[in-house]
Amino acid sequence: MARPPAALLQGTLDLLILKALNLGALHGLGVSRRIEAITRGTFLVKPGSLFPALHRMEEAGWLAASWGNSENNRRARYYKLTAAGRRQFESEVSQWERIATAIAYALQAT
Amino acid sequence: MARPPAALLQGTLDLLILKALNLGALHGLGVSRRIEAITRGTFLVKPGSLFPALHRMEEAGWLAASWGNSENNRRARYYKLTAAGRRQFESEVSQWERIATAIAYALQAT
DNA sequence: GCCGTCGTATTGACATTCTATACGAGTGAC
DNA sequence: GTCACTCGTATAGAATGTCAATACGACGGC
Numbered sequence: 001m002a003r004p005p006a007a008l009l010q011g012t013l014d015l016l017i018l019k020a021l022n023l024g025a026l027h028g029l030g031v032s033r034r035i036e037a038i039t040r041g042t043f044l045v046k047p048g049s050l051f052p053a054l055h056r057m058e059e060a061g062w063l064a065a066s067w068g069n070s071e072n073n074r075r076a077r078y079y080k081l082t083a084a085g086r087r088q089f090e091s092e093v094s095q096w097e098r099i100a101t102a103i104a105y106a107l108q109a110t
Numbered sequence: 111m112a113r114p115p116a117a118l119l120q121g122t123l124d125l126l127i128l129k130a131l132n133l134g135a136l137h138g139l140g141v142s143r144r145i146e147a148i149t150r151g152t153f154l155v156k157p158g159s160l161f162p163a164l165h166r167m168e169e170a171g172w173l174a175a176s177w178g179n180s181e182n183n184r185r186a187r188y189y190k191l192t193a194a195g196r197r198q199f200e201s202e203v204s205q206w207e208r209i210a211t212a213i214a215y216a217l218q219a220t
Numbered sequence: 221g222c223c224g225t226c227g228t229a230t231t232g233a234c235a236t237t238c239t240a241t242a243c244g245a246g247t248g249a250c
Numbered sequence: 251g252t253c254a255c256t257c258g259t260a261t262a263g264a265a266t267g268t269c270a271a272t273a274c275g276a277c278g279g280c
Binding site (some may be wrong): 047052075086 | 226229
């Protein structure tokens, strides 16, 4: 099993979470749903990937979290970007562009 | 350290090796050098990443290898794509395009 | 009260990449 | 002929990130 059709490429999850939260604060599952929406259903982020990532990013100071209630009146933890998180987002976007450009070059090579 | 400036995105190494060999047979270090060339110096693949990957891909039947001599008259192991390797290459290219497109969508979202 | 859903969380396995190190063989200088 | 250097291959060990599976509390509908 080389890779089970690769739900997502390792290294892109942070970028997608940052983008999702750059569009506005959300609770955990909301992040997951927004990622699915903005990638047109291409990326489905499972809880086992999502929550460790959110905790790691909060730890890194990119996200600020607070408890609140969801639309369905459930206890939910809301995340939003910090200033450092916005900088990190910018940085990851340009990193992604560098990589995507390089691979586009590579695939064109003759 | 979140990621040591991420020499490369996990999952793209196979694609780049397949592309390099799709341009013609090469020995190990030659693959490394060709990847650096076609990505305009963006991806530098170290031996410790390269050789395990080559062995894994040979094991998977995507590459066929044979001993020969390099231009510098060194003992070198030459790799070329098998038919399965070419199919795998096509598959990874379209996989990459799906992913790159999805992330482009995501980054445009408002 | 019971059941389905929402939302968060953890555990254990797995694959991949990186750093560091190693070694044999050919080459050129002297 | 031997020293230093490069070429080319190779592996061990550690770190990281993702996934599958599972769990649990609380709310709402009936």
